[in-house]
Amino acid sequence: MPEGDTVFHTAATLRQALVGKTLTRCDIRVPRYATVDLTGDVVDEVLSRGKHLFIRVGSKDGGASIHSHLKMDGSWRIGPGRVEPHRIRIVLGTADGLATGIDLGVLEVLERAHDQDVVAHLGPDLLGQDWDPRRAAANLSADPDRALAEALLDQRVMAGVGNVYANELCFVFGRRPTARVGTVPDPLRLVQRARDMLWLNRSRTNRCTTGDTRRGQQVWVYGRSAQPCRRCGTSIEMDRSGDRISFWCPNCQAP
Incomplete structure (x- = not known):
């Protein structure tokens, strides 16, 4: 069951696979964001906040942030693997790898400069720098x-x-x-x-x-x-x- 530790570990795995690399594929299978294409942009940062994940792409001022929440059954997979197509919410590819978001409870694309607004209501993050x-x-x-x-x-x-x-x-x-x-x-x-x-x-x-x-x-x-x-x-x-x-x-x- 995904909890804060699972999300922290997932962020570390995504960070290693994506940060500093240019996206060669961006396939978002959520109707509202289906036309968003971040191909050609560089993944700059991956961070977690409680049970929330943020994949930041492009510049700090004009870039985008892919926000996901695993909820009960969600996961991110690195590399190829057999997954039923209807379970896939997003596919991000680089020249040497693939990251797939599966059964994600929340998936949205936000303005990078304001992505933390969606988690402003949270208390101190048990695994974050703001822990108090x-x-x-x-x-x-x-x-x-x-x-x-x-x-x-x-x-x-x-x-x-x-x-x-x-x-x-x-x-x-x-x-x-x-x-x-x-x-x-x-x-x-x-x-x-x-x-x-x-x-x-x-x-x-x-x-x-x-x-x-x-x-x-x-x-x-x-x-x-x-x-x-x-x-x-x-x-x-x-x-x-x-x-x-x-x-x-x-x-x-x-x-």
């Missing part, structure tokens, strides 16, 4: 009656946490996903741990929150419904009734 744990903790604590997982998933609080990390953080801090934010004794410590989790996973293919990278041992509760808790052995419970699926240990995590 005290501001993130203040954002988290602003509504003490809000459900903890819901607050963690709010990108206006801090940018980058997705459902996997929200569930894992709730377990690590001994609170159920539905517990109130106000029950967390040290919000600053929580947001710092969130940053540590994403930072340690920013270059990994297989995400790990337990510190044990062996297959099947990487997460505490996410995706482990009915399996024994790694701490106490109680069966992990699951709830699919909300917008996001939740996992928790009924013994280790307080309501």
